[in-house]
Amino acid sequence: MSDLPSDPPAGRSAASGGDWPAPPALGLALNRMGIFDWDLAQSYLHLDASALEVFDLLPEEYDGTPSGLASRVAPGEGERMDSVVSQALKSGETSYGSYFRVRRRDGSLRWSHTQGTIRRDASGRPYRIIGVVRDATQEIADRADRTEYDTRGRGGTGVVAATTAALAHARSVRDVIDVLRDAHELGSFESSSLVLGLVEAGRIRLVAEGPEYMPGTRLTRIDDPEYPMSEVVRTLAPRFIESADDFAASYPRLWEHVRGFGVTSAAYLPLIAQARPVGALGLLYSGRTRFDSDERNLLIALSSSIAQSVQRALLYEREKDLAEGLQQAMLPRRVPSVPGASIAVRYRSARDGQDIGGDWYDVIPLPGGRVGAVIGDVQGHDTHAAAVMGQLRIVLRAYAAEGHTPATVMARASGFLHELDTDRFATCTYAEIDLTTGVVQLVRAGHMDPLLRLADGSCRRVPVEGGLPLGLSAEFGQLEYPVTTRELDPGQTLLFYTDGLVEQPGTDLDEGLQALADLVHSGPGDIQQLADLLCAAVDERDGGDDVALLLLRRRAADAPRAGARLQQHVAPNDPEALSSARHMIRAAVRAWGAESRGDEIELVADELMVNALMHTDGGAVLTVRILTAAERRLRVEVADASSALPRRREAADSAQSGRGLLLVDLLADVWGVEPRGEGKALWCEFIVPSRENKTPSTPSTS
The missing domain is CATH 3.30.450.40 (GAF domain)
Structure with a gap:
């Protein structure tokens, strides 16, 4: 039988003010201790009144998030505390404790101590931390x-x-x-x-x-x-x-x-x-x-x-x-301006250590109103990974600029990485977006699926059929990369990222992706501000990995819109086909209201066709289309199967050839050459008068 009395002695309660024995909250408060409850899934951190006093915060000054304490934690202490908590979560520990300094309202520092108990579910995943924080100045x-x-x-x-x-x-x-x-x-x-x-x-x-x-x-x-x-x-x-x-x-x-x-x-x-x-x-x-x-x-x-x-x-x-200078030198110095698209890119290096990673992004302007978007990550976190990344970015950009299909670009990049003197592999996603039509071709090499933000702000994952990472696919002879085709409507945004953006301590990848999608959904409409918000979320976390981020939004206002299009194959040694192509050019000029420049267009188109038939083997494909944007343009393309690029030269007075490209340069408003994998296309554009309230029709060539 216990000798302790079941009730306080007579008069004890009255003499003690009526609160004997003291309730736990009072005992903690009198000893300058407070309680916190941290919901890891919702990133909500509750502090009771005594805990707020330890941080010298008023209730109205605290927003209920860990970042709301940043102003009260001494410089450098926040990163150290993040490391302590992250290590406890990753290692499976049930508790942690650490001293840290609080910066008071008057600017002075005082020591505090925190002790937390980690609650985990049946699978061992942490979901909650309950603990105390106290003033440790006297201690x-x-x-x-x-x-x-x-x-x-x-x-x-x-x-x-x-x-x-x-x-x-x-x-x-x-x-x-x-x-x-x-x-x-x-x-x-x-x-x-x-x-x-x-x-x-x-x-x-x-x-x-x-x-x-x-x-x-x-x-x-x-x-x-x-x-x-x-x-x-x-x-x-x-x-x-x-x-x-x-x-x-x-x-x-x-x-x-x-x-x-x-x-x-x-x-x-x-x-x-x-x-x-x-x-x-x-x-x-x-x-x-x-x-x-x-x-x-x-x-x-x-x-x-x-x-x-x-x-x-x-x-x-x-x-x-x-290391940071090397990483930055390997990334594009600027993002090119692409008509019809708004683009935001970001890179964040890992917070811990001098090591850098192989994360990269790239934006590649392509002919015909198209653009290539690349996101990738080379295995490892060191200068070697950054060097491999730089080489891989350059060759992938070159393959895309040569006009190869997305699947070929990825296969050739994998072969290049396999032939390098390195044991590193890389994950990558390459997308080719036609801003005129909105058609997107995606190829994925072991990387994560991109996200799509709709015009109303909702966000979802874009499933992309994938292949092996770059380097590994070449090593195992599996260079077939399937292409996934999607459509990107005006106002929609594609989000490409590396794993550092979604991987969080104590959570699996699906949870990280869902958290990212929720953040994108609730984020600002401006993609530059949205990119800043996503990077800020990474900065608030452990920051143990590099992050590369690329956002691309299709704009309709200034994107070239395709009107009617005519196309004809011109075979060598076929005068009838050449005559028919010339007739098609004249008909298009009349139907599309370009008579004021008809002679120039016919002369240049004829020069391009004859040049292709004379200097290449095989026939040529003539394409004529009308483009509408800020100004109407008539575009002429002549494609052939030769990869040899033409060059402009000065012809002698008595020469019988060599003036073709000079003529094109003088008459066309703009012209160029597009490598197209196994061939090329010479193109030129002519600004033609606007036709108010009239849709260009398809001309009859009969």
């Missing part, structure tokens, strides 16, 4: 006191060990600065101010300053005798200043700036890595007037650890800049 202060006590007892080795352990996770110079500032705020250095400078091209640039900016000290020369940082970098020896008089006598110019801070001593330490200086660290003290041998040895050991971290961070940032 950290108590820990600092214990650290100081232990440090003094162990001769200061605890400070070096703790700081070195923290610096091991620093990947950038900013991370190094944050670690040093944290140690400084916790009292590990016992100094009143901390200054850090880096060596750059014979100068020292301050990257972390004391409590106030000191004019003229942000960038100083190494050979300047007026500054202690320059001295320690120049001599590679530490400089300990043990009195205000020593400081004023040795560095009078700097003393004028620091005397108001009550500085009584200072320690300036060179940061030496691999026998060369990478920077200098300055610690200013108020009240201290001497450094014994143990304290000097402690600071020298600390500077060695900091120097190694700074050098590692500089190397990391240099490699990251190089």
Whole structure:
């Protein structure tokens, strides 16, 4: 039998204010603790009143999402917390905990701690996190006191060990600065101010300053005798200043700036890595007037650890800049303007690490009002993947520009990748869109299906029959890529993307695709704003993979619209066929109201046909059509089976040939050559008078 009373002793409840024992919510609130409930599927994060107080937020300032806390989390802490949560979700852990700093309304920082329990469904997929968040200011202060006590007892080795352990996770110079500032705020250095400078091209640039900016000290020369940082970098020896008089006598110019801070001593330490200086660290003290041998040895050991971290961070940032520069150089520098289409492209590199991926996009203007759209991803996340991506993008663009069909473009690109000296493969989707008719031909090589956003904003997946990834299909001899044909109506948008846009920790691919479709459906109508929204959603997540994104919307207002069309085959050595083709040209000119330019059109068309019959084997196909857009154009095309491209040349006065293309260039408003796989087409266009309120008819050639 328990000795505990079942009811409170008489008078206890009244004496305690009527709320004994205290309810859980009151106990948490009095101890500056709050509760959160995070719905992972809906990305909704509920905070009770006490949790909002920990973040120094008013209820009306919080929107109920994780991103709503961004303004209250110290710089760099958000990414670290995301990494902690993501690791716990991926590894199957049931809980996690971490300290982080909150930036209060007045700009000051204070320590907090969060502890979360992860709820998972029967399949192990996380769907909810329930936990507490609390103010850890006093706890950290108590820990600092214990650290100081232990440090003094162990001769200061605890400070070096703790700081070195923290610096091991620093990947950038900013991370190094944050670690040093944290140690400084916790009292590990016992100094009143901390200054850090880096060596750059014979100068020292301050990257972390004391409590106030000191004019003229942000960038100083190494050979300047007026500054202690320059001295320690120049001599590679530490400089300990043990009195205000020593400081004023040795560095009078700097003393004028620091005397108001009550500085009584200072320690300036060179940061030496691999026998060369990478920077200098300055610690200013108020009240201290001497450094014994143990304290000097402690600071020298600390500077060695900091120097190694700074050098590692500089190397990391240099490699990251190089990798990002390589990636950007491999992507198209600009998106071409395509009549009849609005296009938005985006690329986001992975947030973690200097590694870059092989994600790419491309937009390829094609003749006849067509455009090619490419999205792809080379296996791997390194500079080799980016280099392979660049080569693959160029050859795929070249195959498309040569006029090959989408299936042939994909097959040849796969063969090219297989022949490279690499073991990488690539996934890819290639679409050829005819903006005149809206017909879309899609080919998919192991990539994800695109999405289609309708004019009313609804969004759905576009199933595309696919083949093996590029490189693998050539290796296994399966180069047949089926073509899926769809129609794109005016106002509809095709969305092409890489897996980094849909893959999320703790969710499968179908859930990621559905979340993307929902976001596209609810997103803005402007495709540039929609692209920004999709990238912002990626930035809020873990960001562990690259993302490439291409949106293409068909516009009807300025797209050329095909009117009537006539076509005839002209065989070699067939005068009747040539005469019939000329008769068809005259009939089209009369029917389509182009009589004012009839002679020019007939002369140029005749020149193109004769040129094809004389210089190629086989016949030619003559096509005449009318295009309506901002201005009416009559287009003449002559296609043949030869891949040899014509060239314009200057003919001698007595020459019997060589003036054909000069004549075409003089008479036509615009002309060109289209490679078409196994052949080519010469074309030219003539601006013809507009026919108001009259649809062009199909002329009779009888």
